[in-house]
Amino acid sequence: MSKPCLHCKTDIPDGIQSDFCCSGCKTVYELLRSQHLDDGYYALQDATCPVGTKPSKNWTFLDSDSAKSELIQPIGDHFQMTFYIEGIHCAACIWVLEQLQKFNSDVLYSQLDLGAHTLKVGLKTHTFSAIAALVESLGYTPFPLAPGTDVTALNKKTYRRAVLRLGVSGFVFGNIMLLYVAIYAGLSGSLLMQFHWISLLLILPAITFSAWPFYKSAFGALRNKLLNIDFPVSLAILLGFILSVIHLIKGINELYFDSIAGFIFLLSAARFLADKWTQKAHFQAKITDTFLPQYIQKKADHLFEYKPISQLLPDDIIQIDAQEKVPTDCQVIEGQSQINQAFLTGESKAVDVKSGDKLLGGSINESEPLIAKVLTPPKESYLATLLNTPPKTIPYKKDKLSAVFVLGLLLSISGLFLIEGFSETTLSKSLAMIIVACPCAIALAVPLGITFAKTQCHKRGILIQNEESFFRIPKIETIFWDKTGTLTKGELTVDHITWEKEHPKLLEDIATLESHSQHPIAFAIQRYTHPKSAQKSNVQNIVHLPGLGIEGSVNNRHLKCIKSQNTDTDFTMMDVFLNNERVAQFYFSDTLKPESLTVTQQLKAHQQIVSGDNPGPVEIIAKTLQLDWKANVLPHEKQLIVENTANAMMIGDGLNDSTALQTASVGIAIQGSLESSLKAADIILSQGNLMDIPFLFQLCNRLKNIIRLTIGISLAYNLVGLILALFGFISPLAAAILMPVSSLTVLIIAAIGIGKFKT
């Protein structure tokens, strides 16, 4: 019976006699306890708080002179430094990181920005290496940021301007409403016109400054011969303003300054909120930044110095220390180590690398420092291209839809003028129509839905390479499964061995020979014999027989291990020849993943296994799962099968699947996939959990329904509003309030329907 770790709350693996799952968690727990911060921390903690790690980085570079000038800001009598912190997201993180002074008395203040993931630390001295090490030992990964280079610095200007625009429009709206209360209450005489004149002065900043983005966007679209939703918005604002000014000069008590101010304010508020949510979702979805280190040691004049990775260029020489992440795709030129590519392939087993091997950006160097040559700038690394493929213009109806809507609106307004003639009531009616008809909701619904869906996927480790998949998945009729590595664990295990002739220590020798092979069969034998033999000695004349096996001399015995051509059996077989005489046969089998049966039963589409494997093993699996099957399928045949099936989904992992993955309407690559498959796939399941597939189906169906619902709601709303306005039942003010409310409805439906979606 396993119990949860006291720190991270994950289950402690069986057989470990401890209250913690790892030493890292124990360290963090004891550290928090030593300062009596544990009660507060664990009360606030949610289930996914950072797991403790071994502090391993050498932070002394932070105390160097170059760091002092580049990273540390002297402020009065103290020094300040900003860190980008990986792994913060909840109240407990703020709680503990803002109390650093309890751990280190030199700390004057530490302030966390949850949105930007930055921590500002003020220190009496400039020994920030101690702070970095402290933060790291608490389980977070800090990255020093040079002043002005942090992730948010660029957006800050735009963001502050948006806040200003919203604030100013709110100020204008509030104060004009205050004056208009008196007007609505029946103010008359000379004061009435004075109030109107003051309103005119008040509204100017809203008309010019706050509404500027609407004009800009409408004009930009017009220049590209497009009509977007900002066109009627701008039209309403300007038309209403001009109309009101004319009335004011003529002395007519029918002005819309209040409606216009309210319209600008509510619309700005809705836009601001939408932008903030989109950015937030986008920030969570854009995991490249958190996957890659911000600084790496770059060689300059024979010395390695920490430089921002953004400055890396091809052919730069960098040093990647143990436990550091590889910043970009590069090639090892010195050193040997193990690399963990679990982020990409889900394979937890570290891969040996040596001089000449390629490293993928984002993988983790596990043991020894490596010197490597940069192959691509970080922005063009494989992972970056994978995650940052510029969002394709969504081939959805939204733009056309709103253009049609705007056009229809303009036509009905001209119709109105034709029938009723030009008068002030007609103008007023058309103003209400324009305001009410804005199909803002349509323009918000689709991108917002996609952003929320993407965030959901990234949280589960599902990487979306092609956003169109979201709309294709609900249409899927047939699912093709690859067998090995997809439905099964992809690990052959030795089922049994038949010996035809007994020879002493033959098994050990076979294992020794196979230890030189990278074939799955060889790994199975390694796992089978593991405790008994590990020596790699006395092997000579090794010949690799590609696709077949390996031969060589072990302890002066000539051994040949080749894959059997015998297809009468349900097992994968290997024949062992000693001096060209068959002495043994190994039987291997592949076991199903534990979730395979549940998943195939949950999926409603027609399913078929297409495997390159022999019929025997395929049939066993197919029978267990009760699926159709095809065996001995060559890669191009796989592609052909998929190509000739409409709305097909291909799920696979191997090199032989990549063309089929590309051809399929939706291609899904699984954990441990080869690079070519990863590139070909629309979606990558980086955790290798097949349960993600039913999840995707449910999520995409939900997305489809939510988008339909929101478009339906906003269309219905707009049509009803339009008709009411046409007959003069809705005043411009009521329209100005109701319209952003419809946009807000859409926002909330999308946020709750998809953002909170759980299976």
Next chain:
Amino acid sequence: MMILILLTISLSLAIGFLITFLYTTSKGQFDDLDTPPVRILFDDENHKKN
């Protein structure tokens, strides 16, 4: 006339607040809208749990 004086007072107050808003925005008070709402929930430093 009284109304106009009151109006002047209220408008100058409003403009005063607007200027404060412009100033605080430029100083970055609204840059982080995520952390402060969480931070306010923490217990006081010296508050001891029973």
